[in-house]
Structures are given as structure tokens and as C-alpha cells.
Amino acid sequence: MPAGLKQKDPILEIQEFDPKTNLKLRNWFLKEKRDLPFRKNRTPYSTWVSEIMLQQTRVAAMLPLYEKFMARFPKPEDLASAEEEEVFRYWQGLGYYSRAKNLLAGVRKLVNEFRGKFPETLEEALSLPGIGPYTARAILSISYNLPFAVLDGNAKRVLSRLAMFRESGPKADPILQKIADSFLNRDFPGDHNEAVMELGARICIPKPLCTQCPLQTDCIAYQNGVQESIPETEKKKKEIPLDIRFYILKGKQGILLVRYPERRFFKTIYSLPFSFEGKNPYEPDPVLDWDLKTSDLGIKFKHTITHHKIQGFVSETELDAKKEKRILEDFRKARPSIEIKYCHWRDLETEFPSSIAKKIKQTLAKNGAVLPGLEN
Ligand code: SF4
Structure with a gap:
């Protein structure tokens, strides 16, 4: 049996870890940890922001976005009193805007109901919008040194290999927890959690660098030569090819942007109106379920949202007062929740904070396409 494990726990059916394994991991972490901005002057709030930003985004x-965000919103009170639109602007480049929306709602609750002080119990932490079990455990362990073990993708990979636990997916999560x-270093839970995740991010990567690993002699998967096949890979969600047409509708006040939560993408941010084209698995959106009489600009660009491989097209039209009134009435009839605003062409990326806005502009510029009235 590898040095890192003791006898089996008869109830959990998992191996107990040798405390020396923890010690090796901690020593490695203290020596090797990356000097990251979010590890400096840490507060529960800054840990919260960094953890939310790191979901689905590489370090x-x-x-750079974390540093700008923290410079503008250094304390929970600064974020809580900010307008959602501004917060979204600082979130630009990170995508998945529902994270920003939830963070804002959570921080507002923190300020209003907890006087800005992050709670110290799991239950209260979980009562904050946008905080799930992983984030709550991460903040409580890292900021207050409370004994909660975290489980993100990197930690799952490390732990699965250390204990040679093959399964993956939601059913495996309770066992991995x-x-x-059982592996948690209860004297230093914050360092321990960060160390496990750091090992998973740098050494115990999908193709693991076992020769550089401080836990080589403790790792059952390595000892059995099966580390690369653990954890078993979950079936990837099938890719969905999707053609999407974006509409540049130019009214007197500028380009029309819309926001409504019933749509598939951009539920929380303003975007150009868009519709799906051709074969796709989704219901048509009634907001654009009539002929807008637009002209195709003859450009296309590629974009990915989760497992959707998108091919984007763009159409445009000028709206005279009558047409604009009719379109707005139709929009509101189709989706009473719809919110509308206008922006200048030069502000499109800030007002429609998705890299799609940039791609549209770049593709148009590359193709020399001319948009009358939008150059200035
Ligand atoms: S020995 Fe290899 S597989 Fe095991 S924890 Fe270290 S890097 Fe991962």
C-alpha cells in the first residue's frame, strides 16, 4: 500500500490518508505557490470575487480583469452601491454574466443583512445569492481557516488519483467530498485547499507530471500506473452547431439593444437582437418572429458559447419613427419583460459586453463593409 494511505475506512469505503501526505503537500505549496494578486491582502470579499471570476475562466x-475590478470596487460596499450596467462593464471579457449578476446580488445582501461582514457558518454563507457549496467552502476555509474541504475540477482530479477512485460526474461527487x-489538513484548511487545487492546476493536470509531484509515493493511481485513465472522462455534451443572425437596428437615438431573461443566450445583459437560423433544436424566439426587412451585411464570424459552435451573421436596417414604434410595440407584445436601450456604434462593446460585439466590428472592418451613419 502506498505510503500516503492507511487502512480502509469501513463506513466510507475509502482509504484514510496518512497525515505525512498532508505535510508534504503543504511544504510543496508553501515553497512553490504562485504569487497571484488575489492571494495578497486577502479578505472574504476579495476571495469571493476571485473565486467567482475563476469559474470557467483561466487564471x-x-x-487583469480581477485587478481592475478590485481597484474600482475594493470593498463590498463599493460593489453593492454600483449600477449593474457598470459592474457588467468591468466583467467584460469574463463572459457568463449571470455570475456577475449573482455576485452583485450576493454582495448587496451581504451589505444589507450582514453589515458587509462575511458570515462564518456554512449555512449563512450558502444563503447569499451566487454562493454554492464550493464557493462557500473556499471562502470559509481560505479566509477564516475553517475546516471545510473544497472540491473543484482540479481537486477532484487530484483526489481521484490519490485514492484511485475512477468514477466521475455528479454521482461521484458525494464520494469525492x-x-x-478525509484528506483535509484540519490545522491549515485554507492552505490545504489551495494546495490541492494548485497541484491539480500545475502538476496533476490531465496528462500528469508525476515526476515533479510531491505526492508520487502516496498516490495509488501512480503506484498502479493508471493515473492517466483516472478519473474516467465524462461523456462530453454533444456540440450543437448554431447559425445566429444579429440585427443592427438603427433608430434616431442609436443602435437598439435589448435584454430579456426568456432567451437562450445573454439573459442578463443587453445585446443586439438576434435570432436562430436554419436547423436548430430550439424554439423560435417570438421577439424576432416577423420580418424586420433588414439587409444582410454579407459577413460571418465564429463564436463558441458552452457547447454551441456558433456561426454568426449580421443584418442591418434604418428605423424611421413609424417602423421603430411598431417594432418596439411588437417586441413588448412578444416579451413584456423586455428592456430596451440605445447605444452609439463606438460604444457597442461596452453596452453589449460580449466578445461578439468586437467580432462583429472586426469582421465588418476586415470585409470593408460600410454601415451608413455608423462610422462616427
Ligand atoms: S503522482 Fe501523478 S497522478 Fe498522482 S497526484 Fe501526483 S501528479 Fe497526480
């Missing part, structure tokens, strides 16, 4: 991509709890 390198997240760092027990493995994580």
Missing part, C-alpha cells in the same frame, strides 16, 4: 485571463474531507 491568466482573469488576472468524503475523500476530500
Whole structure:
């Protein structure tokens, strides 16, 4: 049996870890940990922001945005009193805007109901919007050194290999949580959690660098030569090819942007109106279920949203007062929740904070397409 494990726990059916394994991991972490901005002057709030930003975003991509965000909203009170539109602007580049929306709602609740002080119990932490079990455990362990083991993708991979636990997916999570709890270094839970995740991010990567790993002699998967096949890969969600047409509708006040939560994408942010084209598995959106009499600009661009491989097209039209009134009435009839605003062409990326806005502009510029009235 590898040095890191003791006898089987008869109730959990998992191996107990040797405390020396924890020690090795902690020593490695203290020596090797990356000097990341969100590890400096840590508060529960800054840990919260960084953890939310790191969901679905790589550290390198997240760092500059994190620093700008924290410079503008250094304390929970600063964020709580900000307008959602401004928060979204600072979120631009991270995508998945529902995270920003939930963070804002959570921080507002923190300020209003907890006087800005992050709670110290799991139950209260979980009562904040946008905080799930992973984030709550991460904040409580890292900021207050409370004994909660975290389980993100990196931690799951490390723990599965250490304990040679093959399964993956939602059904495996409760067992992995027990493995994580059993491995937790209760003297230093914050460092421990970060160390497990750091090991998973840098050494115990999908093709693991076992020769550089401090836990090589403790790892059952490595000892059995099966580390690369653990955890078993979950079936990937099938890719959905999707043709989407975006509409540049130019009224007197500028380009029309819309927001409504019933649609498939951009539920929380303003965007150009868009519709699906051709074969696709989704219901047509009644907001654009009539002929807008637009002209195709003859450009296309590629974009990915989760498992959707998108091919984007763009059409445009000028709206005279009558047409604009009719379109707005039709929009509101189709979706009473719809919100509308206008922006200038030059502000499209800030007002429609998705990289799609940039792609549309870049593709138009590359193709030399001319949009009358939009150049200035
Ligand atoms: S020995 Fe290899 S598989 Fe095991 S924890 Fe280290 S890097 Fe991962």
C-alpha cells in the first residue's frame, strides 16, 4: 500500500490518508505557490470575487480583469452601491454574466443583512445569492481557516488519483467530498485547499507530471500506473452547431439593444437582437418572429458559447419613427419583460459586453463593409 494511505475506512469505503501526505503537500505549496494578486491582502470579499471570476475562466485571463475590478470596487460596499450596467462593464471579457449578476446580488445582501461582514457558518454563507457549496467552502476555509474541504475540477482530479477512485460526474461527487474531507489538513484548511487545487492546476493536470509531484509515493493511481485513465472522462455534451443572425437596428437615438431573461443566450445583459437560423433544436424566439426587412451585411464570424459552435451573421436596417414604434410595440407584445436601450456604434462593446460585439466590428472592418451613419 502506498505510503500516503492507511487502512480502509469501513463506513466510507475509502482509504484514510496518512497525515505525512498532508505535510508534504503543504511544504510543496508553501515553497512553490504562485504569487497571484488575489492571494495578497486577502479578505472574504476579495476571495469571493476571485473565486467567482475563476469559474470557467483561466487564471491568466482573469488576472487583469480581477485587478481592475478590485481597484474600482475594493470593498463590498463599493460593489453593492454600483449600477449593474457598470459592474457588467468591468466583467467584460469574463463572459457568463449571470455570475456577475449573482455576485452583485450576493454582495448587496451581504451589505444589507450582514453589515458587509462575511458570515462564518456554512449555512449563512450558502444563503447569499451566487454562493454554492464550493464557493462557500473556499471562502470559509481560505479566509477564516475553517475546516471545510473544497472540491473543484482540479481537486477532484487530484483526489481521484490519490485514492484511485475512477468514477466521475455528479454521482461521484458525494464520494469525492468524503475523500476530500478525509484528506483535509484540519490545522491549515485554507492552505490545504489551495494546495490541492494548485497541484491539480500545475502538476496533476490531465496528462500528469508525476515526476515533479510531491505526492508520487502516496498516490495509488501512480503506484498502479493508471493515473492517466483516472478519473474516467465524462461523456462530453454533444456540440450543437448554431447559425445566429444579429440585427443592427438603427433608430434616431442609436443602435437598439435589448435584454430579456426568456432567451437562450445573454439573459442578463443587453445585446443586439438576434435570432436562430436554419436547423436548430430550439424554439423560435417570438421577439424576432416577423420580418424586420433588414439587409444582410454579407459577413460571418465564429463564436463558441458552452457547447454551441456558433456561426454568426449580421443584418442591418434604418428605423424611421413609424417602423421603430411598431417594432418596439411588437417586441413588448412578444416579451413584456423586455428592456430596451440605445447605444452609439463606438460604444457597442461596452453596452453589449460580449466578445461578439468586437467580432462583429472586426469582421465588418476586415470585409470593408460600410454601415451608413455608423462610422462616427
Ligand atoms: S503522482 Fe501523478 S497522478 Fe498522482 S497526484 Fe501526483 S501528479 Fe497526480
